[in-house]
Amino acid sequence: MTVDAAASVRCLIVIPCLNEARYLEPLVRQLEPTLSDLNATLVIVDGGSTDGTREIARRLAATVPKMRVLDNPKRIQSAAINLAVDMFGVEHDYLIRIDAHGTYPQDYCRVLVEDALETGADSVVVAMQTVGFGTFQKATAVAQNSVLGNGGAKHRAGAQSHWADHGHHALMRIAAFRAVGGYDETFTANEDAEYDYRLQQAGYRIWMTARTSMIYYPRASALPLFKQYFGYGRGRARNFLKHRSRPSLRQLLPLMVAPVAAGAFLAALTWIAAVPFVLWAVACMGYGAWMALGQRNPYGPLAAVSAMIMHFAWSAGFWREVLDIRQRRVPA
Known part of the structure; x- marks a missing residue:
């Protein structure tokens, strides 16, 4: 895969967020070089944050080229992604979904695009490893990274690159996303698995890459974890x-x-x-x-x-x- 091939496509990078003031700016700064590297637009879709996230996003948008901010009155992630695709999808080839509550390798987006181009996949998914800091969060990370907590799910445990039926959402071909109707906004959770089901029923293919992954930070106490x-x-x-x-x-x-x-x-x-x-x-x-x-x-x-x-x-x-x-x- 040549640099020019990956840079020839247009990518829409979307971060749905709600009260992520602690994480948003470092994440945007990490993604900033990718915007020019992959001819990408970055869209922050805020679901009504009250901790200063929106103010941080708008301040960053004033200085970061090709960055946009949208308000998401429906608040949930599925609606945030759909809104970004409705507003900017026609101008781009691929959608890359980024979770605000996570950490990514520097070449994360590039690897996703390269795998999509090499395989012809309509969706590229990744494995997700959890990492904690406090005692309960560290224990929860251990649980979620184990068979006891994830049941052996390949998008939790990791696996060799292969065609899959589900994984942690990373890259989606916008034409396929729009063809199946995007995310079902009646789902406040599990919208990714529901989307993957419809995607495959429509004849599209999902590729799980082993070339990259993301780190997720689990809930830090029992009640939020339960919810x-x-x-x-x-x-x-x-x-x-x-x-x-x-x-x-x-x-x-x-x-x-x-x-x-x-x-x-x-x-x-x-x-x-x-x-x-x-x-x-x-x-x-x-x-x-x-x-x-x-x-x-x-x-x-x-x-x-x-x-x-x-x-x-x-x-x-x-x-x-x-x-x-x-x-x-x-x-x-």
Whole structure:
């Protein structure tokens, strides 16, 4: 792949954000050289931040060439991406989605474009590694990087470059994005997996590259982590309901956690009701102990707690959505 080939396409780099004042300016400064390298436009789409993010974005836009700022009254990420594509997509070939709450290699965008051109893929996805700083965040990162927390998902664990059905969204061909209708804005979470399903149903292809990846910073305390995974569970349920698809084995196991936890309350009537819950808890804590002893990772036991929060929240969110009578009519 020559430099000229990668630079000959037009890229729309979009950062949807909400209250990311701490992260936005360093991220923009990191991406600034890419704007000229790849003939790219950078768009910050703010969902109504109250921490000064919008002011930072507008200040940067005054000094960074080819940078734009949009307000996103719908607040959610799916709407932010759609808005940017509606406003600027016709002028560009590829969309690159950047999460404000992450860190990227210097050549991240270039590698994505090179792989798209070499493979002819309509979407290029990447693996995502989590990194923490405080004690709970470090433990959650350990959990999310382990089979206990990610179930062996390749976009979490990483893999050799291959054609895939899903991954962490990075680059999308704008023509394909528009052809399938972009993101479904009824999804506040899991919009990426839902989009990937429709993309493949329409005959487009997804390439997972091993040449680059991104670093994500997980939630730093238990309640935000629970809320995040509760939303993920609801989003996954909406996906299954909309497309009448079925969970994979990797998803079926954590899916049973909330019913098992609820069933444990019947232990007042018979101790047998608590057995499934106890087995799940022992399995998680045992895996955490193995990480502590076998891998010499001091965060293993607390990582098991983080994983249990993620399992329960995801399962609870899933069943909350499935059992909601209003979801009996799901838009096609």
